[in-house]
Amino acid sequence: MSKKTLLSEIKEKIDQLVNAGFNNPTQIAKRIHRDLSIDETERTINHTRGTVKYHIHQSKKRKSNPALAQACQERGINFDNVGIAWNKDKHWSIQFRPSETGPTFEEMLQDHIDAIKNHNFKYEKIRRQNYSLPCLLVIDPADIHVGKLASSFETGEDYNTQIAVQRVKEGVDGILQKASGFNIEKIVFVAGNDILHIDTPKRVTTSGTPQDTDGMWYDNFLIAKRLYVDILDKLVKIADVHVMYNPSNHDYTNGFFLADAIKSWYRTCKNISFDVSIAHRKYFKYGTSLIGTTHGDGAKQQDLPLLMAQESKKMWSDTKHRYVYIHHIHHKVSKDYHGVTVEALRSPSSADSWHHRNGYQHSPKAIEGFVHSKDNGQIARFTHLF
Template identity: 45%
Template sequence: MLTDRQRQVVDLKDGKGLTFKQIGEQLGADKASVHKSYHAAKKKLADKQARLDPGIRKTLDKLGMGELPGLHSGWVHKEDAETGEWASSYFFLGKDGAPEAADLEAVLEDAVANVFRGDLAKPARPQPVGENLLVVDIADLHIGKLCVFEETGFAYDRAEAVRRGIEGTRALLERAQKHGVAHILFVLGNDVIHIDKPGRTTTSGTPQDTDGTLAVMFDDALAFYVACIDMCRQVAPVTVLYCPSNHDWFTGFALARAVRAWFRDCPEVNASDYNTSHNHRKYFRFGANLLGFTHGDGAKEADLPALMLDEVPQHLDGGRRRYWYLHHLHHKIGKRGRGTQKRQTEKDLIGMTVLRDDAGLEDTQAPQIEYVRSPSPPDGWHHRNGYVNRQAVEVFLHCPHDGQVARFTGWF
């Protein structure tokens, strides 16, 4: 930990440009002791800088933020005006030295109060315009996934994942506002983090190509969600809903609860125990809309209509417009109808999307099934096997009476 004298010397030397002799005269010390204090302080700060994650340090250097003297921790959320490069990462450096045991409680209180709370004073409770529900479902973002351009034709890392997620949300939110938004349903999870174990594997143990450690992926994902929910809550009240998924089953759950804790004092954000639980299928009622959400790696698609009837029978009479939103496959598939009459209305193929105009919309009681697109490109394994998706983020506008009336897509 830097002493008060060391901090004074560094400030006078680096901040005000004084010579060692001038600093000594101002502090009443000889030149040699000032010189010794300065270099001891710089060594401590250099050791501190070395503890920073190499990926974050590289990004900070590119953005002109490479010097971190005196910092305990923080968020990197900045765009380079010249290159357009954007980054959002959390870094933790600790104090200049290990805290004394007597100070540990104070350190923890400070972390909870400042590091993990942030400034929640941005909007008052919004006055929404219109009557519609906007479903913001940034699916399968895979923060920490690594795609090498020379191998796949796509470059994707933590910074690019968060950039696509936040900038996509910003653009689609602005577009949807023009159609009247009374409430926002913000969907968490769905492989937001690429791995679930420090050994760089998914929950089931499948190895992955990664950028960064599990810890920095978690912090990036939290920064991403906080930034997006902050944007949303300035438009309309927000309800958070979490979908567990196969890449980050446990880490995603912990992240959902972290988001709930972050916004616990925000009256405009609702993150209930049910909505942030590890229940694999979740439901949301809005007017005549009954919406079901699941990642897509669990129950069979053919069983989802019956599961909706069985799990939320209390909403069947009022919820005449029924929908299932699924994820996991990274490309668009839309289906309507029931049983043998079920028809595919839309499907992403390589390089194109096929739409059918003869599927029929007469059976409004049968849930519409929709797989949500992913902004994440194929990594090496998927590219080798020809699984090349059309990368995009999507939001969905639901009228309280007429169901889904619009969908907005942002392509990458």
């Protein structure tokens, strides 16, 4: 059976199953593999599942644009390739886009549930060794902006989803390698902070600011989820992990959904803990260190020390080394206040068109990590530059 013939049969089978009342992509893919006797070495169920989702999405798109679909059929145009169309008569020439909003929230939720059911949750509790001089490692990939698009033709440097993922993975590996000389007994992984570039299908931030984007919003959500899973799977092999999530201005809603999805993914893992509430400031105590994190687009920097004292009274009284790691501005700023050091972290993302035009560019791009001892606070810092 040729690949083209197999794909045609798969599409026909999808239509048959959907008409028969099936709507779960995973169930449809498994049924297709069974009915067509597809060899897993030739085509995986996940591959077919992707075909099912795309075919159903395109079918809905045709149904919501029947006149355009009919016109394409009459002219021999592949409807799937139509992104912009014109409706012309002797009085008007109207440009429009076919209705395409992507999957609904309910569809994405069902996809996430299916993925969790298909994931093998055999996270047995890892017994850790005791160190004589234990340390905490903070890894903070700040302002990743999965879905941001920058062209070197305009800005001097490319940036897209693929580059974002590559840099974060490389940066985390770099921090781990640099910190390998310390006895790491605990890792704090800071999540959120504009992990996603946009928050709606209209390619805008939460507040409605238009963005240059790479890919569809739902694809970028799933890519970011996979990125976090890959990182946490790697970190938990080294030490127990505590995830601190910071809501942010680019992805206030989708970022929260993503953090909650990751918490659900590791719901049976005893070696990973989560603080992924919608609270804008989070705190964590390690030995004599109190560590706070926030995105940095809300409370003023000079107010963060007093907010820390008010919002974490017990931890404040039990510690003498206090730090707040902030994000949002994409460049390094550090200042010592009375009893608290506030530090803004660098970002691995490149400047897009707006930032380039306004001159917000050329700060070092990096992912940063910090080592805290139980008794002496922050004793080392690492920077992985790009």
